[in-house]
Amino acid sequence: MGTRLQLVIGRIVITILAGLLLAGCAEDLGVDQNGRKVAAERLEGQWLVINYWAEWCGPCRTEIPELNALAEQLKGKPVSVLGVNFDGLQGEELNKASEALGIRFTVLAQDPATRFQLPRSEALPVTYIVDAQGQLRERLLGEQTAVGLSKRLSELQGKE
Structure with a gap:
């Protein structure tokens, strides 16, 4: 039971971290005239x-x-x-x-x-x-x- 709970919590943490990373990417302003990312x-x-x-x-x-x-x-x-x-x-x-x-x-x-x-x-x-x-x-x-x-x-x- 404890192992299953750890697995579920681990998945939740990974999902939250992935969401935060993707949200951070959405904040970029695209690229500039030279194709470089504008953070x-x-x-x-x-x-x-x-x-x-x-x-x-x-x-x-x-x-x-x-x-x-x-x-x-x-x-x-x-x-x-x-x-x-x-x-x-x-x-x-x-x-x-x-x-x-x-x-x-x-x-x-x-x-x-x-x-x-x-x-x-x-x-x-x-x-x-x-x-x-x-x-x-x-x-x-x-x-x-x-x-x-x-x-x-x-x-x-x-x-x-």
């Missing part, structure tokens, strides 16, 4: 600047160097610049488009809109600022600059 833990507790872009969008093309500059300026700080292709490009297509536009920040293959409750925008470019708790704080429509985004981040972070 949710990498972004936890950070502010996020999430920019939606497309190859056919002229203002997006102009804005990308500004986002590259912002990402470089924010290195080592609890802020990440992320891109999302508006057209949902995946794999090699996403990689080629990112390279063609000179994107040096992380581009997510999986749209994080549901995770962060980002409203769908029909106009581009659009940039969302998400705080360290994962709450949407700002939606910026149109072309942004590194200086303007940095200033807006500072203002929002000061309100915390």
Whole structure:
């Protein structure tokens, strides 16, 4: 009887651990433009600047160097610049488009809109600022600059 109870308890523990492991995997944000996994833990507790872009969008093309500059300026700080292709490009297509536009920040293959409750925008470019708790704080429509985004981040972070 004791052995059977140990077996049942062992199975329950294994089931719970497997569930926890699978739940942890579900938290990932998919892969980036280079096919590397983007772990949710990498972004936890950070502010996020999430920019939606497309190859056919002229203002997006102009804005990308500004986002590259912002990402470089924010290195080592609890802020990440992320891109999302508006057209949902995946794999090699996403990689080629990112390279063609000179994107040096992380581009997510999986749209994080549901995770962060980002409203769908029909106009581009659009940039969302998400705080360290994962709450949407700002939606910026149109072309942004590194200086303007940095200033807006500072203002929002000061309100915390």
